[in-house]
Amino acid sequence: MEIRVRGKPAVKREEARVLIMRVGGTNCDKETQRAFQDLGAQAHVVHINQIVKKKHMISECDALVFPGGFSYGDYVRAGAIWAKWIVAKLGNEIKRFLGEGKPILGICNGFQVLVEMGVLPAFHGISEFPEAALATNSPPGYNCRWVYIRHENRGNCVFTQHIDRNAVLRIPVAHSEGRFIFPKEKENACLEKLLEGDQLVFRYCSQNGEPAEGAYPVNPNGSFYDIAGICNPEGTVLGLMPHPERAFYWWQLPDWTRKMVLPQYGDGKQIFEGMLRYLEKKF
Amino acid sequence: MMFKARVEVSLKKGHTDPEGETTAKLLRELGYMVETVGVSKVFTVTLKANSKAEAENLVEEMCRRLLANPTKDDYSYTVEEVK
Numbered sequence: 001m002e003i004r005v006r007g008k009p010a011v012k013r014e015e016a017r018v019l020i021m022r023v024g025g026t027n028c029d030k031e032t033q034r035a036f037q038d039l040g041a042q043a044h045v046v047h048i049n050q051i052v053k054k055k056h057m058i059s060e061c062d063a064l065v066f067p068g069g070f071s072y073g074d075y076v077r078a079g080a081i082w083a084k085w086i087v088a089k090l091g092n093e094i095k096r097f098l099g100e101g102k103p104i105l106g107i108c109n110g111f112q113v114l115v116e117m118g119v120l121p122a123f124h125g126i127s128e129f130p131e132a133a134l135a136t137n138s139p140p141g142y143n144c145r146w147v148y149i150r151h152e153n154r155g156n157c158v159f160t161q162h163i164d165r166n167a168v169l170r171i172p173v174a175h176s177e178g179r180f181i182f183p184k185e186k187e188n189a190c191l192e193k194l195l196e197g198d199q200l201v202f203r204y205c206s207q208n209g210e211p212a213e214g215a216y217p218v219n220p221n222g223s224f225y226d227i228a229g230i231c232n233p234e235g236t237v238l239g240l241m242p243h244p245e246r247a248f249y250w251w252q253l254p255d256w257t258r259k260m261v262l263p264q265y266g267d268g269k270q271i272f273e274g275m276l277r278y279l280e281k282k283f
Numbered sequence: 284m285m286f287k288a289r290v291e292v293s294l295k296k297g298h299t300d301p302e303g304e305t306t307a308k309l310l311r312e313l314g315y316m317v318e319t320v321g322v323s324k325v326f327t328v329t330l331k332a333n334s335k336a337e338a339e340n341l342v343e344e345m346c347r348r349l350l351a352n353p354t355k356d357d358y359s360y361t362v363e364e365v366k
Contacts, residue, residue: 077352084349116352129347133354140301183354184297222299 008101010282011062016041018275019061023048023082028068028107031245035272038248041279048082051090058093062279063103066110068174068243078134078177079112087117094119095126103158103275104237108175111229111239120239122232123193132190134241135179138222144174146254147220149202149228149242150209156198156235159274168209169202169267170253171242173228178221178241180230191225202229202240244268286330286338290360292351293323326350329365338362 018036022029022045029045036043044061051057058064072081086094098104098119106114112134114120118127137143151167153160163169182190194200203226204212204219212219212226219226221241229240247268250256294300300321307320328345332338339362351358 076349080349080352130352130354133352135298135355136301138299138301140305179299181298181355184295222301 008282011279013040013276013280014042016063016276016279017061018043018063018065019051019057020045020065020067021048021051022046022067022069023071023085025071025073026067026069026109028243028245031248032065032067032107035245035248035269036276039269039272039276041276048085055090055093058090058097061102063105063275064094064097066104066106066113067245068108068110071109071113074109074177077112077116078175079109079114079116082109083113083116086113098126098232098234098236101234101236103278105159105271105275106237106239107245108173108178108241108243111241112177114237114239119237120232121190121194121199121230122237123190123197131182133181134177135181137176137179137220139216140176142174142176143178143217143220144172145217145220146170146172147218147228147242148205148207148209149240150205150211151201152203153201153231153235154198156233157201157231157238158235158278159231159238159271160201162274162277163270166209168205168207169242169247169270171244171247171266171268172254173220173242174246175221175241178223180221180223180227180241182224187224194230197233198235199230199233200225200227201231201238202227202242204228238271240271242268244271248272284332284334284338285365286332286335286362287365288326288328288330288338288342288360288362290326290328290342290346290350290358291323292326292346292356292358293321295355295357298355335362335364 033043247266250262302322303320310317
């Protein structure tokens with residue numbers, strides 16, 4: 001289904017309602033909520049069963065978030081069960097939500113869910129079957145480490161429009177299924193499409209911004225083209241493996257005890273700030 | 284009628300299989316002349332259907348909708364009636 005974005009009204013920051021969804025296994029909902037609240041928005045964490053009972057909750061909020069965690073124990077594939085559950089129970093509501101130009105953020109497991117839902121990369125609108133996958137890390141195993149990601153977007157992604165192109169952000173990853181891949185036979189064609197449509201948002205890189213070129217641990221999971229985050233063609237859906245909510249405050253940074261001068265916030269703040277700035281705009 | 288399906292989901296050819304590679308490495312360490320190891324997932328599904336053909340269609344649908352991701356997975360299945 002093709003997404004047609006309608007004019008979105010401006011929302012005052014203090015009135016912006018962010019709905020953070022959770023299921024069994026979600027474990028980054030509270031940090032994500034705190035990040036949005038810190039920036040002045042209203043953020044509510046609601047279990048998906050409640051939302052299925054009160055579907056109007058989707059249309060009443062201004063932004064949706066799929067937070068990190070291990071939804072349904074990562075059974076079948078990470079994110080697969082939650083994704084298919086959402087499509088079956090709330091598919092129409094999500095399509096309407098996206099059609100209104102409202103943003104959806106998926107962090108880590110949330111990114112896996114969005115890809116399994118067919119909402120990312122959604123080259124030709126929401127796809128019935130996933131067009132990409134977040135496969136088992138290579139080298140295998142759970143990888144929890146601070147990484148650098150380079151902002152690659154040229155202005156399409158509404159979450160990162162205020163971030164300079166090529167800016168390097170330091171944000172941690174924590175996952176075992178984060179290797180972003182396209183179907184092998186279409187790998188290059190898909191990459192071309194991703195670049196053409198300005199859907200590439202973040203790539204793993206070194207501290208000074210050099211692409212990882214697949215080298216571990218700069219690229220912590222073996223992702224194709226060092227992809228760490230992508231958006232949909234409209235730029236209103238962002239999925240990324242790193243956890244911005246874990247790089248929000250200065251005291252979450254790994255080296256804060258060694259620094260004489262500390263920033264007030266970590267780089268992760270920029271993602272949340274970008275979403276709220278978008279909500280404040282009318283177009 | 285009751286049917287039992289055995290669905291095997293494995294990685295498509297050409298995709299990296301980090302789990303398989305690690306397992307192969309250890310088997311070689313243990314002294315086996317192992318070339319490659321591929322890791323698959325097996326789902327055993329029991330389901331109701333009016334015929335074997337219908338059961339097969341349903342299992343096919345399950346694979347496409349949930350059990351496999353066409354980006355990286357191949358799947359195969361067998362279906363037999365449970366008496």
